[in-house]
Amino acid sequence: MRTLLLLVIVFAGAGFAVLFAIASAxxxxxxxxxxxxxxxxxxxxxxxxxxxxxxxxxxxxxxxxHRGGVLLVHGIRSxxxxxxxxxxxxxxxxxxxxxxxxxxxxxxxxxxxxxGYRESFDVDAAVEYLAARLSGRPIGVxxxxxxxxxxxxxxxxxxxxxxxxxxxxxxxxxxVGNRLAIRFGEIGRWLAPLLVxxxxxxxxxxxxxxxxxxxxxxxxxxxxxxAGTEEMRTRADESKALYLRAKSPxxxxxxxxxxxxxxxxxxxxxxxxxxxxxxxxxxxxxAT
Numbered sequence: 220m221r222t223l224l225l226l227v228i229v230f231a232g233a234g235f236a237v238l239f240a241i242a243s244a245x246x247x248x249x250x251x252x253x254x255x256x257x258x259x260x261x262x263x264x265x266x267x268x269x270x271x272x273x274x275x276x277x278x279x280x281x282x283x284x285h286r287g288g289v290l291l292v293h294g295i296r297s298x299x300x301x302x303x304x305x306x307x308x309x310x311x312x313x314x315x316x317x318x319x320x321x322x323x324x325x326x327x328x329x330x331x332x333x334x335g336y337r338e339s340f341d342v343d344a345a346v347e348y349l350a351a352r353l354s355g356r357p358i359g360v361x362x363x364x365x366x367x368x369x370x371x372x373x374x375x376x377x378x379x380x381x382x383x384x385x386x387x388x389x390x391x392x393x394x395v396g397n398r399l400a401i402r403f404g405e406i407g408r409w410l411a412p413l414l415v416x417x418x419x420x421x422x423x424x425x426x427x428x429x430x431x432x433x434x435x436x437x438x439x440x441x442x443x444x445x446a447g448t449e450e451m452r453t454r455a456d457e458s459k460a461l462y463l464r465a466k467s468p469x470x471x472x473x474x475x476x477x478x479x480x481x482x483x484x485x486x487x488x489x490x491x492x493x494x495x496x497x498x499x500x501x502x503x504x505x506a507t
Contacts, residue, residue: 246331246332246333246421246422247331247332248323248324248329248330248331248332249295249296249297249298249323249324249325249332250323250324250325250326250328250329251298251325251326252326253276253298253299253300253320253325253326255278255300256278257303260280260303260306260307260310261280261281261310262278262279262280262318263278263279263280264276264277264278265277265278265279267319267344267345267348268344269340269341269344270340270344271340273322273327273328274327275319275320275321275322275327275341275344275345276299276319276320276325276326276327277299277317277318277319277320277345277348278299278317278318279315279316279317279318279349279352280306280310280315280316281315282309282310282312282313282314282315282316283313283314285313285504286312286313286314286315286356286502286504287314287315287353287356287357287358287359287380287498287502287504288314288315288316288317288349288352288353288356288357288358288359289309289314289315289316289317289358289359289360289361289498289502290317290318290319290342290345290346290349290358290359290360290361290379291305291306291309291316291317291318291319291361291366292319292321292342292345292360292361292362292363292365292366292367292369292370293318293320293321293324293325293363293365293366294363294364294365294366294386295332295334295364295365296324296332297324297325298320298324298325298326299318299319299320299325301363301481302318302361302363303318304481304483304484304487305361305483305494306318308491308495312495312498314359314498314502315349315352315353315356317345317348317349319341319342319345321338321341321342321365321366321369322337322338322340322341327341331421331422332365333422333424334365334368334391334394334429335365335367335368335369335371335372335373335429335431336372336373336422336424336428336429337373337424338365338366338368338369338372339369339370339371339372339373339374339377340373341369342360342362342366342369342370342373342377343373343377343378346358346360346377346378346379356504357380357381357501357502357503357504358379358380358502359379359380359381359382359383359498359501359502360377360379360381360382360383361383361385361494362382362383362384362385362387363385363386363481363482364385364386364387364388364453364479366385367383367384367385367386367387367431368387368388368429368431370382370384371384371387371431371434371435371438372428372429372431372434375437376434376435376437376438376439376440377438377440378440379440380440380441380501380502381440381441381442381443381497381498381501381502382438382440382441382442382443383442383443383445383494383497384442384443384444384445384461385445385446385482386445386446386447386450386452386453386458386479386482387431387444387453387458387461388431388452388453388457389430389431389432389453389457389458389460389461390426390429390430390431390432390433391415391418391426391429391430392411392412392415392426393454393457394452394453395411395414395415396408396411397451397452397453397454398452399411399414400451401451401452431461432457432460432461432464433464435461435464435465436464436465436466438465438466439466440501441468441469441470441497441500441501442465442466442468442469442470443469443470443471443472443493443494443497444458444461444462444465444469444470444471444472445458445472445473445474445482445490445493446458446459446471446472446473446474446477447473447474447476447477447478447479447480447482447485448473448474448475448476448477449476449477449478450477450478450479451478451479452478452479453479455473458471458473459471468500468501470493470497472493474486474489474490
């Protein structure tokens with residue numbers, strides 16, 4: 220009995236150590252030099268001031284005077300270069316485009332990745348900058364995964380005129396459970412509370428503050444939700460739940476065969492057609 224108890228204690232301690240290491244890795248900053256902007260795109264590099272005295276690394280390119288602008292927000296452990304494919308077709312359609320590095324990513328300082336919470340302050344600052352730059356023209360946002368969560372979380376959802384959300388998790392509990400299940404099988408879902416428990420002491424954020432499913436109900440803008448039919452990290456039923464909670468007008472597009480990946484790269488023609496149609500409807504300039 221003593222041997223069995225000792226083995227249980229050893230295995231439990233080892234399991235907790237593994238989960239502690241996973242939590243550390245998930246929240247670790249992904250800072251890196253971002254080369255560019257690319258020579259074939261008319262971007263200017265800039266820094267957008269933050270309320271905490273820091274600044275956000277960004278690229279901006281002006282579009283046509285009769286078009287609005289679109290903020291492009293990358294996914295977790297990436298940077299603004301992830302969104303260059305989207306920038307190209309939006310610029311070709313005449314939209315102004317702003318790409319940013321979220322806090323703790325790329326060239327924007329940050330101590331820890333916070334799964335959309337502190338990143339939301341960067342999205343708000345970027346939208347304010349773009350609105351001022353475009354003198355009141357309509358503003359859209361495309362947020363991929365973490366970028367989409369950042370458009371919903373924080374004190375309030377982003378104040379944009381139209382929002383595209385790609386592969387956004389519904390709650391931190393679901394996000395953790397899905398990822399542990401991929402790594403450890405269904406037993407991973409039983410381990411998820413041990414990771415979620417670490418959120419508040421590590422990040423100073425309550426788990427209920429990382430709940431896009433609740434936050435989307437406060438979004439006062441047309442929204443398009445994109446998800447892959449083969450998603451394992453953010454399952455299609457979670458995206459459907461986000462869609463059901465969102466206010467109208469709203470649109471849901473399930474990308475056939477896609478996993479948790481770059482949906483534009485997976486289905487470029489369909490992606491561009493869907494997104495341009497959505498923005499044409501909801502970012503139209505008022506008639507003069």
